[in-house]
Amino acid sequence: MNIILVNTLYYPYKIGGAEVSVQILAESLIEKGHSVTVVSIHEHNERKDTEHNGVKIIYLPYSNIYWGLSLTKRNPLSKILWHLIDLYNFKIAKEFENIIMDVKPDIVHTNNLSGISCAVWQKAKKYKCRVIHTSRDYYLIHPNCKLYKNGSEMSVKSIAVSLWSLSKKILGKNVDVYVGISNYIKDKHIEAGFFKSTEKYTIYNSVKSNVILDLTAANDKRLGFIGRLTYEKGFDQFCKLAQLNKTKKFIAAGEFDKNSASLKQLALDSNVELLGYCPVDDFMQKVDIIVLPIKWQEPFGRVVVEAIFAGKVVLTNRVGGITELSRILPNIYFLEDIQDIDSIPFPVEIDDSEKKIFNVDYVTEQYLKIYKG
Template sequence: MNILIVNTLYAPFKVGGAEVSVQLLAEELVSKGDRVRVVCLHDEKFRKQTEINGVEVVYLPLKNLYLPFSNEQKGKLSKVVWHLVDNFNPMMGKSFSRELDDFNPDVVHTNNISGFSVAIWGCVKKRNIKLVHTARDYYLFHHNCTLFQHGENMDVGSAAVQLTSMVKKRKSKNVDRFVGISKYISALHQDNGFAINARHSHIYNPIKKSHVADQSSSVIRIGFIGRLTADKGFKAFCAKALEMTISGEVEFYAAGRFSSSDEGRALQLRAEEAGVHLLGFVPVESFLAQIDMVYLPTLWNEPFGRAVAETAAAGKHVFTSFAGGVAEIAEHYPNVYQLSEFTLEKLRILKNERVEFVDVNPFDAGRLAAGYQEVYKS
C-alpha cells in the first residue's frame, strides 16, 4: 500500500512528541511492507527529498510569513496575519497537490497540519483518495493547539473557540476516518461536531521502553521533562522544589527548553532561585539515569501524555495530573500516582522500591502500526 503521511515537522526536526510518534509509525509501516512517504515543512525555500530509515521524506517550504518553530520573537500583527492565512491556505494546497500527483497514494494520513492548513484535505478528496486524520493536539479547535490560555483551560463552547474552529470544522467533513491519540481527544472532537462523515476511533501513541542505567544517590531526585512552560506545570514544579529542598532530602532536576518569551525568561529565573538543576535538552535515557521519580503537574488537558508514558514504562514512579488522556495511561501502569500523593513520606517509601512489569508494552509500536493498517484498509 502507498501511504502518504503528513505532519508539520519530521526528523531531524522535532518540537514535541508528535514528531516522535509519527516517525515511529512511519518506520513500522515500512517494516511491515508498505511504501511510506512523509510530507512535512522546513525553513528552506525549495523542495527537498531524502530517505530516513526506509521512509521517503519530502520537505516543503511554507507559504506563509514565517516558520513558527524558532525561538525568534514575532510581532502581534505578524502572528495575527500568520494565523489568518493558516486558517485556510490555498498556496499550501497547491504545493501539496503536486505531491499527491507525484506519489499517487492509496491513502493520505494527516496528523499535525499547522502550516499546511485544512486546505490540503480538499485536495485529497478532489482526487477521490481516502483520508485519515489523527488528532494529536487541539489545532482544529484553536490556533494555539493547546486550548490553554491565560493560565486556564479554554471552554470549547466559548465564542472564541467556536469562531476560530468554524472553517476547520466545516472542512473536516472531508475526513473518512478520524483517529484520536486517546479516547479523550477522540470523543472531544466527535462530541463537538468534527468530521461528521467519518468513523471515529482512537489509537494510542507508540512508546519505546528505555533501558536505564541508574546512577545511585543518597538523596531523592525528582525530575521534570518536556517543554519548560507554565501549561506543562513547570511553574508548579519550581514551587514544589522551593518548598521541599529545604529538608535536604530532595533535589529537583529539569530536562527541556525554555521559550524565548518573557514567560520563558521568568520561569528560568524562578527555577534557578528554587535550586532546580537545569539539564537542558538531553536524551530521555540520560535524564532518567539521573532521577528517581518524576513530578509532572501539567495544567492543560494532555491529549496523550508521552512524558508520563515514557517515564512510567522506564520503571520510574510518576506523579502527575490525571487530566485529558493521562488518566488512560495510568490504567496501564501501577507506578503512576495522583499529584495529591506527592509527599515527603511517600517519596521516602518509594525511594528504594523497584517497579516490576510483565514484559508487555501496552504502547508497542508494531501493534499500534497494525491498528493503523486496519484503519487504512477499512
C-alpha cells in the first residue's frame, strides 16, 4: 500500500511520545514492504524533502503568524489569531493537496494535527483516499491539546471547548476510521461529540522492550523523573517528594518549559539532580523507581510502559490512560497508596502475554487491518 502519515513533528524533531510512536509505525510499515511518506511541519520557510530509514519525509513550512512550538511568550491576541488560522490552514491545505496529487496515496493516516489543521482530511477525501485518524492528544477538543488549564481538567461540555471544536467536528465527517491510543482518549472524544458515525478502535502505542536490570540495595533506591519538567507533568510534586526523602537520590531528565524559572529553583532547593536531555535507555540505568506525578489526563503514558519494560517500578497518579495501563501491566503503583518509599516492592517479572499489545509488529498489523478496511 501507498501510505501518507501526517504528524505535527517527525524525526529528528521531537517533544513527546507521539513523534516516537509515529516513527516506529512508519519504519515498521516500510519493513513490511509498504511505501510510506510522512508529512510534518518545521520552523523554516521552505519545504524540505528528505528520507530516513526508508521513509520519505516532507517538512512543510509552518504557515502561520509564528512557529507554534516557540518558547517565546505571545500576547493573547496573537495566540487567538494563531488558533483561528489553525482551524483551517489554507496554505497547508493547498500544499497537502499538491502532495496527494504527486504521491497518490491509498491511505492518509493523520495523528497530531496542531499547526497543520484538520483541513488535510477534506483534501484527502477529495481524492478518495481512505482517511484514518489517531488521537495522541486532545487537539481536536481544545487547541491547548491537554484539556488542562489553571490546575484542573477542562470539561468537554464547556462553551469554550464546544466553540473551538465545532469546525473540527464538521471536518471530522471526512474521517473513515477513528483510533484512540487508549480507551480513555477514545471515549473522551466520543463524549465531546466527535466521529459519531465513524468506525472506532483502540490501538495502544507500540513500545520496544528492553529490560535493564541495575537495581541498587532496597534501602538505597534511586528515584527518577523523565519527561517535560512542567507542572502538568507533576515535576513540582517530584521535587516536594525529594524534600520529604532527603536520604534518597532524586534524578530528573528532560527540559523545562517556558516560564519555568520557579520550577528550576524548586528543583535546586530540593537537591534534585538535573540531567537535561537523556536517552530513555541511559536514564533507566541510573534509577530504580520512576516517579511520574502526572496531573493532566495523559492519553497513554509511553514513559510508564518504557519503565515497566525496563524492569522498573512506576509511582504515578490515577489519571487518563495511565489508570488503564495499571490494569494491564504489573509494577505500577499510585502515589496516594504509598506511605513509605522503602515499602515499595521490587518489580515482578512481566509475562510475554502482557507485552503483546505493545509489540511493534502487533500494533502495525492492527493498523494494516484498518487500512485494508
